[in-house]
Amino acid sequence: MKMPVMIKSCSGLSDLDTLFLQRVADGLAITADVSRADVLLYCQRDHDSAIVVAQAKPHSISPLHPEDLLGKVVKQNAEPLILRTLHDGVGGHRQRVMEAGAPVVQEVYPVYNAQGQTIAALGIETNLIERERHRRRSRVFQRALFWLQQMATRGDLQDARRLEPFGEWDGIVLTDAQRRITYLSGIATNLYRHLGYLEDLRGKRLGELQTRDDELVAEALRTELCQKWRGEEQDRYWMRQVIPLFRYDPPWPLPTIISDRLSWRTDYRRLAGAVILVHDETEARRKQQELNVQRAMVQEVHHRVKNNLQNITAVLRMQIRRCQTEEAREQLEDAVNRILSVAVIHDFLSRSGEQKINIREVFQRIVSQTEQVVLRPDSQVRIELRGPSIYLHKDQATACALVFNELLLNALEHGLNEGTIGSVIIELTDIADNVTIRIANDGQPLPDDFSLEQVNSLGLHIVQTLVHDDLRGTFSLANEEGTVVAMMSFPKMPVA
Numbered sequence: 001m002k003m004p005v006m007i008k009s010c011s012g013l014s015d016l017d018t019l020f021l022q023r024v025a026d027g028l029a030i031t032a033d034v035s036r037a038d039v040l041l042y043c044q045r046d047h048d049s050a051i052v053v054a055q056a057k058p059h060s061i062s063p064l065h066p067e068d069l070l071g072k073v074v075k076q077n078a079e080p081l082i083l084r085t086l087h088d089g090v091g092g093h094r095q096r097v098m099e100a101g102a103p104v105v106q107e108v109y110p111v112y113n114a115q116g117q118t119i120a121a122l123g124i125e126t127n128l129i130e131r132e133r134h135r136r137r138s139r140v141f142q143r144a145l146f147w148l149q150q151m152a153t154r155g156d157l158q159d160a161r162r163l164e165p166f167g168e169w170d171g172i173v174l175t176d177a178q179r180r181i182t183y184l185s186g187i188a189t190n191l192y193r194h195l196g197y198l199e200d201l202r203g204k205r206l207g208e209l210q211t212r213d214d215e216l217v218a219e220a221l222r223t224e225l226c227q228k229w230r231g232e233e234q235d236r237y238w239m240r241q242v243i244p245l246f247r248y249d250p251p252w253p254l255p256t257i258i259s260d261r262l263s264w265r266t267d268y269r270r271l272a273g274a275v276i277l278v279h280d281e282t283e284a285r286r287k288q289q290e291l292n293v294q295r296a297m298v299q300e301v302h303h304r305v306k307n308n309l310q311n312i313t314a315v316l317r318m319q320i321r322r323c324q325t326e327e328a329r330e331q332l333e334d335a336v337n338r339i340l341s342v343a344v345i346h347d348f349l350s351r352s353g354e355q356k357i358n359i360r361e362v363f364q365r366i367v368s369q370t371e372q373v374v375l376r377p378d379s380q381v382r383i384e385l386r387g388p389s390i391y392l393h394k395d396q397a398t399a400c401a402l403v404f405n406e407l408l409l410n411a412l413e414h415g416l417n418e419g420t421i422g423s424v425i426i427e428l429t430d431i432a433d434n435v436t437i438r439i440a441n442d443g444q445p446l447p448d449d450f451s452l453e454q455v456n457s458l459g460l461h462i463v464q465t466l467v468h469d470d471l472r473g474t475f476s477l478a479n480e481e482g483t484v485v486a487m488m489s490f491p492k493m494p495v496a
Contacts, residue, residue, distance in 0.1 A: 140183040174276075407463060
């Protein structure tokens with residue numbers, strides 16, 4: 001993934017410098033993960049200040065800076081080592097205390113361009129406990145980590161932006177250029193035991209293992225590019241990522257005079273081996289498979305519920321045709337419409353399986369359904385739906401669909417002269433996680449003495465109950481500039 005940067009905020013950079021710093025930034029994410037540290041890239045802003053142009057937070061440990069520092073300006077008194085490195089081209093390290101009181105070790109490396117000029121400073125900040133853990137690890141690991149951090153300052157980790165994050169429970173394996181294992185972390189040792197390797201693997205060649213490691217490392221060393229593989233071994237699912245590892249002799253480049261100008265040697269880079277990042281995703285895969293099965297079962301249940309509701313409406317329609325009174329027929333038709341509104345929700349859930357539903361699509365389905373079932377063939381009623389897509393939790397969407405169905409029927413039956421002429425305008429608004437639904441019809445106005453508290457309509461009682469109790473919102477019905485406006489407003493429930 002490409003790292004967001006603010007390199008254009010730096011002063012005095014050429015186009016080539018800007019491209020080079022983008023390469024450096026692309027390697028910061030994996031550097032932060034393996035270093036178990038926060039990594040910050042600084043550029044000169046003016047003589048007395050620097051600006052953070054790239055930031056990488058580790059996935060392998062809690063970050064020291066969970067907040068976004070991109071674009072933060074720092075002064076000499078706050079970051080003396082950063083400013084000194086940018087001015088003098090000489091890095092270093094220091095211990096400091098963060099505002100929260102945590103002791104931190106800060107290592108700073110200069111970043112040079114092709115002409116040997118210091119154009120940035122790379123700051124690696126590690127909490128003191130993690131720093132001590134690193135110091136107690138083998139010298140092989142410490143040396144490889146130093147090489148990796150040097151690669152980051154030189155833009156040699158640009159290809160690593162394709163890699164996935166390295167987590168807390170992932171293992172590290174180091175090899176030399178002959179593909180011989182030189183180091184395994186404790187987690188990596190346990191992961192390889194799952195593959196049946198109980199002995200100490202240090203000193204063994206990767207070709208002796210019945211894994212994909214040797215093939216991946218050989219390809220990484222041949223192409224000098226990172227490699228990634230997912231697959232199944234020994235009934236477990238694995239992801240392995242390989243980073244070719246370079247060493248530099250000397251550690252920092254030395255100037256060379258070529259054609260009367262200062263240049264920098266590029267023949268000091270040597271392939272030293274590879275870093276293998278090992279991730280066991282067996283449990284995650286199995287949980288995902290279980291979730292897929294559960295999702296499929298839930299979708300099937302919603303599908304059957306929808307079918308059963310449609311069967312119920314078919315039976316009720318048969319009963320409507322046998323009704324002897326108009327009042328009974330109207331009551332059953334209202335029941336049919338309510339059931340069909342709930343069936344629309346189950347239809348959406350059966351097709352998507354998601355916990356969130358686009359109520360604009362639901363409303364459009366109810367409008368189409370109403371136009372087919374309620375409106376007469378000679379009707380001149382226009383129903384228009386306006387507003388954005390709004391996604392609600394399935395429970396809220398069900399209540400919302402029932403309310404909308406009641407209000408739409410109420411507008412057609414009581415407002416528009418039994419649904420023969422007029423217009424109904426539905427407007428959806430979603431502002432600051434608060435949803436407003438406005439339904440206006442230009443038909444018969446409400447009586448002057450109209451009051452929701454005194455109304456004796458089952459439909460409006462259903463609306464008020466659902467809005468107040470289920471949606472935790474407000475509802476109003478009033479005359480407004482020649483129209484009758486029903487309006488409900490409610491807060492959105494968080495959707496997982």
